[in-house]
Amino acid sequence: MPFAERKGCEKSDSKFCGVETDFSDDFRSLLSFNCDTDHGRFDFVLVPLMNPSYRPSLVEGINSETQVLPFAGSDLVLAPLEWRCRVTGKISSWIDLDAKDETLRLDSETTLKQEIAWAKHLSLRSCLLPTPKTTSCANYARCVNQILKGYTEMELWLRIPLMDSDSEDPKDSWELWNSFRLLCDHDSSLSVALDVQNMLPSENALGRWFGESVKAAIISTQCFLPTTQWYPYLLKNHQKLITRFFHHDVQVIVSGKPVFNLQKDSVNVTEGMQAYLDYLSNLFCKMEPFSAQELKEVIHRDRLHTPLQPLKENLEAHSYEMIERDSVKYTQYQRAIAKALEERVPNEKASELTTVLMVVGAGRGALVRASLQAAKDTGRKLKVYAVEKNPYAVVTLHYMVKKRGWEGIVTIISCDMRFWSAPEKADILVSELLGSFGDNELSPECLDGAQRFLKLDGISIPSSYTSFIQPITTSKLYNTVKSINSLSHFSTAYSVKLHSVARLAPSQPLFTFKHPEFSRKPNNKRYKNLRFNLPSDTGSALVHGFAGYFETVLYGDVHLSIEPTTATPNMFGWYPIFFPLMKPVEVHPKSPIEAHFWRCSDSTKVWYEWSLSLPTLSPIHNPNGSSYSMGL
Amino acid sequence: MPFAERKGCEKSDSKFCGVETDFSDDFRSLLSFNCDTDHGRFDFVLVPLMNPSYRPSLVEGINSETQVLPFAGSDLVLAPLEWRCRVTGKISSWIDLDAKDETLRLDSETTLKQEIAWAKHLSLRSCLLPTPKTTSCANYARCVNQILKGYTEMELWLRIPLMDSDSEDPKDSWELWNSFRLLCDHDSSLSVALDVQNMLPSENALGRWFGESVKAAIISTQCFLPTTQWYPYLLKNHQKLITRFFHHDVQVIVSGKPVFNLQKDSVNVTEGMQAYLDYLSNLFCKMEPFSAQELKEVIHRDRLHTPLQPLKENLEAHSYEMIERDSVKYTQYQRAIAKALEERVPNEKASELTTVLMVVGAGRGALVRASLQAAKDTGRKLKVYAVEKNPYAVVTLHYMVKKRGWEGIVTIISCDMRFWSAPEKADILVSELLGSFGDNELSPECLDGAQRFLKLDGISIPSSYTSFIQPITTSKLYNTVKSINSLSHFSTAYSVKLHSVARLAPSQPLFTFKHPEFSRKPNNKRYKNLRFNLPSDTGSALVHGFAGYFETVLYGDVHLSIEPTTATPNMFGWYPIFFPLMKPVEVHPKSPIEAHFWRCSDSTKVWYEWSLSLPTLSPIHNPNGSSYSMGL
Missing domain, CATH: 3.40.50.150 (Vaccinia Virus protein VP39)
Structure with a gap:
């Protein structure tokens, strides 16, 4: 039973809550127990599909013609829609495709493929892949990549701990995800399921994940504390994190045994899981409701639009x-x-x-x-x-x-x-005449033309405007651009209501224009390079491109702004602009990003070019405005 | 007010009914009069957007800076949604882009472009283009083609009379549409609005239109006869035609003045139009309701599916x-x-x-x-x-x-x-093991392998099967294949529930397979050429490809068939198969179609190749199974 029918959340995954369970031969009862009774009214179960004791190498030699694989029940034990909506397959966690032991490695590959084929047979919507055993996970990624490239209708969630639990040599677990994702070439069917434990990383390190494709957060019952009523609750930071997941369509899965009520006889273990669900449901319902304007804009989140060209084309x-x-x-x-x-x-x-x-x-x-x-x-x-x-x-x-x-x-x-x-x-x-990026609807060129009929002491409203940029992680937008399947789309700027985005460093001013400008021959070409430093506690991150904004002085102290830290409240006329990078760039701690932006023009058009010089050189995007330009 | 809320018709256009009106300066009243009052509750109006007396050449020389174009009202007289849903723009019918008179020709082009730009400004869903004045309409088509290629969000309906009204030298008006459509390279935003008058063409000539992109039927009040109650009705053939339009998502537009009630004072002219609407609404409601199975299948109409490959890939x-x-x-x-x-x-x-x-x-x-x-x-x-x-x-x-x-x-x-x-x-x-085309799921190859363990006097069920083909007009499927934007998609067969299709000639048997076949070495390669003749009263038509079916003898007199004339009632397991042609072929009366089909194989796969030798040669499609094959 979804948490609540919240307006604007009709299509949100985050209103669904699952529970992780052990393998069971009796799938029908397992589902009823967790989803349909007072023991728990979870929306779905995260459950192993195959008997965990199965090893392909142990059944070799047995006559294969009469053999049957040790799946739980058959496809007929649940209705097709139940399989699809109520079951996320948990791939056997013993598999290790990068093991030194060849038998284990081959058994792992066979089992992974059989389980995925079974999940495909059942049309499951998603399967959870176990955490790679080490950071060198090339063979695991190769096998998953083959699956991804062969069958695109199922989501694969890679289980990644939010914090590395190895106390001796803790690694940044984001690196684990990043390696796997890069090996699989950013496949859009590959996502993250984050394992949330007691310890949380720093705010900046956490923030990175909101630009990644996180589909689920698996929260351990160990994170909860008992109240005086023996009911579980979360500390403030965990509460904040879960709420943020809700805002980002991440579904929550409760994992582990109920632990809070061991001292109290009247509450039994099975009722226990319902208590966690109740707590999360309560958290969901306590979220700030959408304003009327937010409601209208929900469907525009992370949708790429071609920026308007009101000079070249008439608005409708x-x-x-x-x-x-x-x-x-x-x-x-x-x-x-x-x-x-x-x-x-x-x-x-x-x-x-x-x-x-x-x-x-x-x-x-x-x-x-x-x-x-x-x-x-x-x-x-x-x-x-x-x-x-x-x-x-x-x-x-x-x-x-x-x-x-x-x-x-x-x-x-x-x-x-x-x-x-x-x-x-x-x-x-x-x-x-201002666009999301200030000058991108050619206000400078138009006003240069119009100031011919402005008195020498006349006033222009607006009197100046400035664009801003900021490096961001946004695997969703990157994959959308990539899906258009043409390199030229990476040399284009998009107008987009940014949502699944991690802002990696404060934005910086780029180009400024003032009006009127009688003193010199108008020159609207610009060039600037900017250096961004990630906060030291962020860890590493992937930069998919730059978010762009603008700020304008209309007259005197009357401003308008869409730059996040100075934005005019309740103004919604402009979405930010997004400049993608053809090849996302990994940024490591203490290594700055250096970006170059140009505003160029010829007799018929104006365009931007952009590139990186740090941490690595990128090609210059959009040379001569060949992919994207504003017609004069 | 749509005719009725008929289950399965939620997305059908045919439940909407419009009315053609004259130009009016007062759009608000025009709309209220025709759509909101007792005078008529039509869903939309088909109305000129610009004053019909306007000619660009007459206003030349007047200071253009203070000039305003003679549109009816401004965009603000209706709400945006009213413009979109309640108005189809009628492009000035005086325009003639192929006129000898240059002033008229240039005026026509300017006006057409201004009216379309205005319709675009208003985000109208569709505009009606006047019937080309002659069959040589290259300049008209060139201009429309430029519009189509520049702006794809609006449908353009070309008005075509169902019967040529020129009694001296009647032409096949389908040719008019065909020329225009070929010049515009089958653009999917270009459709037909058929003008229905008193006289109807032959059944076969009519049938062609159901494979074409017909969006509207404009029915003249002249087609209706008065009953004794002074209410209008249609003769049987017209009734049948309109019902068929309803079945094919064609919206009906009533045109002309009410003519039936001139002798009766109590019914006034305005109430008159409502009477036509009532009659059509009644006709709509009298249609046979969908069966449960039909309801399920409505959404599959004309949807292309890749045929299953149960041998190569496991079914889910x-x-x-x-x-x-x-x-x-x-x-x-x-x-x-x-x-x-x-x-x-x-x-x-x-x-x-x-x-x-x-x-x-x-x-x-x-x-x-x-x-x-x-x-x-x-x-x-x-x-x-x-x-x-x-x-x-x-x-x-x-x-x-x-x-x-x-x-x-x-x-x-x-x-x-x-x-x-x-x-x-x-x-x-x-x-x-039979597919839509009989042998296309490799039943012959599988059963050849299985007959090793059949007794020599044993029985195979099925004991034989035969495929059938038939030439069809289907601009919808052709455009869907074309939109995939790769030539290889024209060398592929699709499984599809055919609906917007004109079957141009009776189907003919193609390949037959019998089981068991102990007498000779199995050879499942086949080749056959078939000749099809269109009925003489069809007129010309465009062949977009071939529909394929199968029939099987299970045992003795127990059959299964999906060939339309012998189909097993209420069996729905198979949709027909569709073999497209890269380049649709025009067929004229008395000129036959000759098709060649091959079933080829090598050690790893089986595939079909197909081509035409009459009325023109086509390339052989799918050589070596390079685009489409069935894996062994």
Whole structure:
């Protein structure tokens, strides 16, 4: 029984909770006991499929024609849907494909393949692979890779301890996962099941896992403490971790024997497991509910979008609709415009002077409305030009002017701002040409064209903007890009609501643009290299690419930002941008990342190129904008 | 308001009904009038987007910066979802992109592009393109093709009359569609909207359209006759046609003025359109409801599946599950086995003689059960060997034998029948190794191997089987194969529940296999060429490939068939097979189709090759089984 029907979690795996059990010959009873009775109402069992005493080498020589493999029951003991939804197969934990002993090694391979074939026969959704016995796990990975490449409909979860329990020579267990995953070439059907024990690694080390493909967290009953009511509970750090798993669609599996109630007779062992489930369920229900806006955005998490190109292509009605809905943004614009108006026209001249304000890229009129409202609020007189190149948005502008009675105040100009011959000069230029990465919708080029008709002492809103980048782990996005199956997709930037992401170091500012810029010939080409250091307690990590953000000064102290640490609250108009790397790069402690970013242009387009020089050299991505560029 | 909530029709377009209207400046009222009031509760309107008097050449010279295009209202007059779901844009019918007059030609292109851009701005789901003015429509097609290649999210429906109304020199209007579609290279976003008038073409000519991508049928009010209640109705042939459209997801649009009630004052014109809707709704509801089995199969219509390869790959539990569900098939097997038992052992010897029956490819035991039931029904004594190569199905066989108490009667052999050394010879060999195309699951090769342990006078069930082929039009399947974007997919056969298909000529038998075959060295290679003639009243048609079926004699007069004209009722275990052609071939009246099919083999595999020699030569598909073969 899933934890709860939480809105927006309909498709989340994290509402399901499983339990790890021993092998049983009677699968029907095993399932009923753990999933259907008062002993436990878990959603699924993690259970060995084959008798653990089986070794292929011991049955050799017996007549193979009458032999039957020692699986638990047959496919008919459960209904097909029960097999699929209620059973995760636990591959025999004795197998060791990198053992020195050849018999053991060959037995291990035979058994692994037979168990996977059986799981495939049953159409199980997932199987758990035992933790590699050592870090040199090439033969194990080779065999798993063959399975992955031959059959893609089943998830394989590699069991990895969150902390290495070897107290003498503790290793970073993330390295174990990383080796295995690299050998299997980032196969998207291979994921991690994390074994959570008493000890937890540092916050930064933990954080890495949220950019990895973690499908399950197996939590030992040893992690729980008894309360005075003899009921189990988790310490704060464990609570926080489990909640974070819930937020990331990681399903939880309880493992081990109930340990809290040994001193109390009335609670028996079987009721015990239900108590752990109750605790986790309670934790799940205590999570902050989604806001209305979050609910809308859940389905956009980690979905790659091609960034809009509003200059080259006309936006469609539904895009305007989306953009206009972000009321926080327009409130900020209105504040900035009001500030500019008050600064430009002193109170005592408010009734004489008319400010000429031009909205360049007026769209369907949202900034026109904000401007008129700012004028009303400040008691300033305004004359507005609404300049828009999209003839289909102009249809709406005409409709708006008529409907709202703006005829005397607003003049509609159906023209590209870069080529318009304005009849007079403006006091204030207002625009909203910024993309997720600031300049990536060609605001610099457009405003350079428009400042021809701005007075020399005129004001541009926005007056400046800056892009930011940050190295991230994100195996999900990497695999999505990879699945498009063309190298050019790694030389493209994507707009994406980042979720399954580990931010490995604080973001740093990249390119800044200021408007107006009368003093020098406009040059919008840029180059910068940035050095990032991972916090020392992170351990190693894999960098799949860079997240990009922007911050803008609209006017004076009125800002907008989507950079995580300074983000404008409740503004949702922009998702971050993602620059992938063709080949993910392993970063070790104390070894910095050095990234190079360029903004290039020719007569018809603008584009970014990017590369790494540390810890290793990467090819320069997107040379000449061959994969991704913004058309002028 | 959709016609009805019919189970299995949840995603069908045919439950929606539209109405064609004139241009109106007041879109809001237009929509309310036709969709929300007693005047009509149509689901959507087919309506011009732009003032029909607009000609780009007439507004030239006017200052373009302050100009606005004469669209009806703005995007804001309807909600985004209303635009999307309730409006199909009707492109100005005056446009003629192949006109001799250059002004008209250029005006037409400008207008078409502006209207499509507007429809795109509004995110309309579909637009109706006017019927090409002549059969030479290359420039019209060029322009539409550019639109299709630049923007794939909108469907374009080309309006085509079902019958050419030109009484002097009537043309086959299908040719008009075919030219346009070939010029646009079968683009899957280009479909047909058929104009249905009073006169209908022959049944065979009509039939062609059900293999084409027909999205809408525009039915004129002129087709309806008044009843004595002054209510409209359709003659039988029109009724049949509309019902067939419903079955094929074609949405109906009513066009024209209400004509039936002019003599009756109490019914006004506006109520009139509702009467047509009521009639169509009634027709929709009168359709035969889906059977339980049909309901399950609706989602499989026209879905391509890779044919199973049960010899090379082990079937999974869910495949056995599906196969075993087909009770009609097993009843036929049981009848055939009973017949064979009775023939082999006379009544008077029933209690002495034990028949040795071997089920070769026993799977999870369905034929074992049928055999034991047949023995019980006929009072014959039986000894059964269940031979199965899949070790995971063998697990189930052991379980079944134990559960049903067959221990003394059934011996399970975990072995490939081709390599088994049987301890004795069989009287009867029973197998179910047939695929959609008879021999395509390698029944001939398997049974050749198994007849080693059949007595010389023994019986094989099945005793023979024959494949059939038939040329078909199926633009949907062709486009699906094309979308996989690799030529090799045109050299592959698919298993598919054919639905959007026009069967152009009766099917003909292709390859036959008989068992046992002791008399000669088994040779399972085959070659045959077949000639198909389209009925003379069909007109021209496009052949996208061949549908394949099979028929088998199990024993004596007990048959199974999936060939449409002889199909075993209520048997659903097999879908037909589809052999595509890389390049669809146009067939004209009186010109036959000649097809060549080969069954080839080498030591590791069996495969088909196929080609055409008439009406044109095609490349031979799948040479050496390079794209598709069955592993031995």
